[in-house]
Amino acid sequence: MQNVLRLDLVSHGMTEAMRKARFPVDEPLTEAGRRAVAACGRLHAARVITAPERRATETAALLGLMGDEDDRLRDLDAGAWRGGELLSVPKEDLYLWLTDPTYRGHGGESVIEVIERTGEWLADIAADGEPTIGVTHPSVIRAALLVALDAPAKSFWRIDVPPVCVTRLHYRGEWTVHFRS
Structure with a gap:
């Protein structure tokens, strides 16, 4: 029987862009965001990987997690x-962006592209076989859930990932979503 690989995906803390419904730039956490992260329990894994943006690396640091950055965990480029x-x-x-996963009218990245790069990252995590914590963005966590569930890309915006949320995935030949109690 194959061992179960654990992957915890942590959504970064609150930012001013989230608070004001703006498309993000590389920004720090708000004071409330820092407090929420500090109140979160400690997580442990053999390896920690963060998105390169400040809000993700700051969240990881406040959680006492030091690790490597991986550009594949970056936020959706708006x-x-x-x-x-x-x-x-x-x-x-806005309608096209929220309903067509191939839409790139803003000149950035499509939802499909985020799902593809997240899927590649998940495949590498599975192949490495080390328990991992990934500190990243709601968009990447949504994409990871779609990959794990083999769900259609059009479901991307139907998943709400709040700040400082931990989403656990297990891998034993296939990714599964695991809810902790």
Whole structure:
């Protein structure tokens, strides 16, 4: 029988962009975000990997987790919308972005591209076989859940990943979602 590999995906803490419904830039956590991360229990794994953005590395540091950065854990690139308010996007473009996983009208990255790079990262984690903590973004955690569940890309925006959330995946030949009690 194959051993079970554990992967904990941690969503970074609250940022000003999240609070104000803006597309993120590379920004720090808010004070409330830092407090929420500090109140989170400690996590342990053989390896820690973080997204390269400040909000992810700051979350990892506040959790006492030091590790390597992996660009595949970076946030969804919103292109020309980066730093702007969600409501400033024309309704037609916002509708396409939320319903068509191949949409790249903002000049950034499509949902499909995020799912593909996340899937590649998950395959590498499975092949390495070490218990891992990944500190990353809601978009990457959504993508990981779609890969684990073999769910369609159009389901991407139907998953709500709050700040400082821990999502556990197990691997034993296939990824599964594991809810802790």
